Amino acid sequence: MRFLIKDKVALVTGANRGIGKAIVESFISHGAKKVYLAVRDPKSTAELSEQYGNKVVTLTLDAGDAESITLAASQATDVDVVVNNAGVLEVASPLSDNVEEALAHEFKVNVLGLIRVANAFAPALKTKESAAFVQLNSVASIVNFTPFTTYSASKAASYSVTQGLRDELSPFGVQVLSVHPGPINTDMASKAGFETSDTVESVSEGIVKALADGKFHLFPDAMAKQIQGAYQSFSDAMITAPSSAQ
Template identity: 50%
Template sequence: MKITCNIEGKTALVTGANRGIGKAIVEAFLRRGVAKIYAAVRNPASANALSERYGERLTVVQFDLSKPETIMAAAHRARDVEVVVNNAAVFKAHTPFDPDAIDAIELGMQINVYGLMRVAQAFAPILKKNGGGAFVQMNSIASLKCAPDFATHSATKAASYSITQALRELLSQQGTAVLSVHPGLIATDMSGAAALQGIAEPPLVVAEGIIAALESGIFHLFPDAMAKRIGSAYQSFASSVIEAELAEYKKAH
């Protein structure tokens, strides 16, 4: 069953809201009628420009996926939230043979996977209380395709995608829409670090894609050209397996 969510008039929380895709989501949401946004960032001062621009419609909250106490404090403060966008992540890309590979994947798991789980645990009851709403998780095409140089990052994103699938089933029981976002080449600080600038698309394509996807009730979003190519090839499997109710699988597990 598809669950849709129109963001107009809603209260939202966006993690990693001070730059890149997170900032684009904040601005797109406010343009499209979100009543209030909690901009969740590690360093509150980094969101000063957003606060000055949007005034009372935007509230900055201190938030660090590696510090569970900040997640709980944000949830305690944002008791009125109806849409949660977990955009914040860490990018540590190494091959399995690099000396720092184990450290990189441990950090990636802590932020990209354990952080996601903590956000879901903290905010699921709030979304339920406020009528269901939506939970958006920023995954990646790296969740599906692993290149050797990105192996550690891909592994953590594959794990976060797996958790997102579980959240879709669990949160649907309380009327919460879950969206798994899989960007490809997007022009952010992260893509710059990966030497992808110049061929990457603007973060706005992700932000606008999220709004449209929530309104349509789809689970997978492949927002940019590269992501769409992968998503097109993946769609049959996603529809037949990931999004399907497999009775024998449920029985076996």
């Protein structure tokens, strides 16, 4: 199953900055017909709107708000590819004072947000001759990073949900892509304290190529590729083997 972005309509959550903004730019440079910028604050997409004109349409979508997700889906019924990029990170180890609050917040956005976005947009994607759903997970979905234990737990859960989405959507011809970046040059990486990081373009251009190649996993940057090397044999046997997808 392969998905080419040229002449397609896309929706990107968290499209106003960082990886989300880079995905918008890569999609348009590769010939996307239109990109919905799904963001909490519509004013935050002014720069992209000025740059791309009628190639982009801003929608209000808060990954932590089920009603806003449902409304956005009703306004973007022509989508061919949905990129669920929006997410949150809290600094919390298992013994932190804020561990329960952090975990609840991250699960609300990173896990329930994914489930709600997928359920809201799946009906439209299933009707298309060629469609895709892209989930921004993390290397932390595979390896726990202790200072960010709750974030790692939420991303492990979202990765598991992504595998289920692949099994549910692939019979309808919808390609599902699970993206696992390491430290990327974003505000989130700065908050996490990473001093060395790869560019946002490594993710956005990687997504375009992985979709075209029909991949389920994308490990786009230097750290991610190291983890991929150790994880690959398990993935081949248990995650992406033909018998693992219904």
